Amino acid sequence: MxxxxxxxxxxxxxxxxxxxxxxxxxxxxxxxxxxxxxTFLGAKKMAxxxxxxxxxxxxxxxxxxxxxKANMDWKTGGRxxxxxxxxxxxxxxxxxxxxxxxxxxxxxxxxxxxxxxxDPFLTLTLAAFVVILTHIYGIKLRGTKEYSLDYFRPxxxxxxxxxIEEFANTLTLGMRLFGNVFAKEVLMLLIVxxxxxxxxxxxxMFAPTMVWQAFGIFIGSLQAYIFAMLAMVYMSHxxxxx
Amino acid sequence: xxxxxxxxxxxxxxxxxxxxxxxxxxxxxxALKPLMGVMEKRQNQVNxxxxxxxxxxxxxxxxLEQQREELKAARVQAQETLEQASKMSEQxxxxxxxxxxxxAERIKEAAVQDIxxxxxxxxxxxxxxxxxxxxxIATKVIEKELDEKEQQKLIDSYLEEVxxx
Numbered sequence: 001m002x003x004x005x006x007x008x009x010x011x012x013x014x015x016x017x018x019x020x021x022x023x024x025x026x027x028x029x030x031x032x033x034x035x036x037x038x039t040f041l042g043a044k045k046m047a048x049x050x051x052x053x054x055x056x057x058x059x060x061x062x063x064x065x066x067x068x069k070a071n072m073d074w075k076t077g078g079r080x081x082x083x084x085x086x087x088x089x090x091x092x093x094x095x096x097x098x099x100x101x102x103x104x105x106x107x108x109x110x111x112x113x114x115x116x117x118x119d120p121f122l123t124l125t126l127a128a129f130v131v132i133l134t135h136i137y138g139i140k141l142r143g144t145k146e147y148s149l150d151y152f153r154p155x156x157x158x159x160x161x162x163x164i165e166e167f168a169n170t171l172t173l174g175m176r177l178f179g180n181v182f183a184k185e186v187l188m189l190l191i192v193x194x195x196x197x198x199x200x201x202x203x204x205m206f207a208p209t210m211v212w213q214a215f216g217i218f219i220g221s222l223q224a225y226i227f228a229m230l231a232m233v234y235m236s237h238x239x240x241x242x
Numbered sequence: 243x244x245x246x247x248x249x250x251x252x253x254x255x256x257x258x259x260x261x262x263x264x265x266x267x268x269x270x271x272x273a274l275k276p277l278m279g280v281m282e283k284r285q286n287q288v289n290x291x292x293x294x295x296x297x298x299x300x301x302x303x304x305x306l307e308q309q310r311e312e313l314k315a316a317r318v319q320a321q322e323t324l325e326q327a328s329k330m331s332e333q334x335x336x337x338x339x340x341x342x343x344x345x346a347e348r349i350k351e352a353a354v355q356d357i358x359x360x361x362x363x364x365x366x367x368x369x370x371x372x373x374x375x376x377x378x379i380a381t382k383v384i385e386k387e388l389d390e391k392e393q394q395k396l397i398d399s400y401l402e403e404v405x406x407x
Contacts, residue, residue, distance in 0.1 A: 019254065021253070036268070
């Protein structure tokens with residue numbers, strides 16, 4: 001089970017190697033492409049009486065609107081619909097990608113198909129992206145003064161904890177998603193590896209594989225929802241005064 | 243996956259941020275914004291339609307009430323007209339009957355008077371005839387039975403009678 005992603009380090013910048021995880025890049029791009037295609041096919045007709053895919057896309061939009069409205073006023077939160085929608089949809093698709101199969105080259109065991117969210121760099125990047133966005137919008141919508149003062153509320157001595165909180169938020173947001181999906185993939189590999197060890201094992205492991213795939217779908221959906229929800233929670237902490 | 247051993251994968255980080263940002267921007271700008279416009283438009287339309295339906299319903303109810311009242315009024319009027327007509331016809335028939343009775347009375351009276359007059363005339367003529375007949379008879383009798391002398395005597399007696407008067 002020494003599955004390895006494919007790495008590519010074309011050059012160094014300021015002494016640091018610029019490494020690309022090709023597997024993550026490809027699978028994440030495919031996830032983005034799937035989201036893009038679904039969204040645009042659904043939004044193509046713009047019918048007043050929606051059918052098929054448009055219904056689905058509108059349902060997802062409504063779902064995201066529900067997430068945002070649960071955290072903040074729609075007047076301030078409306079601008080984050082694209083963020084919530086893309087996060088939810090892309091992470092959901094990414095989580096689902098590793099469930100039916102995982103592809104690896106035979107000789108080097110290089111993985112070429114998996115859930116891109118089982119890569120901690122990707123999930124932490126998304127988490128950092130979201131947290132940085134909350135800071136940007138916090139300053140933009142409430143002004144630098146209000147934004148800075150928020151670090152000393154409700155009491156001034158909470159300042160260090162507030163700073164820690166920002167990093168902890170980023171870490172937990174990213175690591176939670178990574179941990180769930182990575183654990184799902186590892187266990188899937190174990191079960192499938194055992195199942196392919198012999199005919200008897202194959203029969204014995206058929207039911208556990210199905211059960212684990214069903215559970216994978218469940219935690220995949222749940223983690224996508226949690227990620228989008230927490231992103232909006234952090235956003236509301238920054239853009240709304242308390 | 244040796245995170246520390248490999249160092250931070252800056253390439254992956256840059257690529258995923260770029261990919262996610264582009265995807266978010268494109269989807270937000272070209273799909274979600276117009277689609278949400280359509281959704282809002284639809285919501286407004288549904289709201290308007292519901293409002294209109296409510297308005298129409300209230301209006302229809304009002305009209306129905308109005309019609310009902312008008313029908314009631316018409317029915318009352320018809321009833322009144324009918325009553326009046328029957329009253330009038332009754333009165334008319336009574337008048338006609340009265341007139342007819344009076345007319346009959348008049349005609350009867352006239353007939354009685356006529357009869358009376360005719361009777362009198364008849365009696366008159368009978369009396370005249372009786373007188374002339376009696377004179378004729380008398381003439382005949384007198385011619386036969388009275389001679390000169392007798393006649394003279396009669397004339398005298400008449401004269402005497404006239405004188406005495």
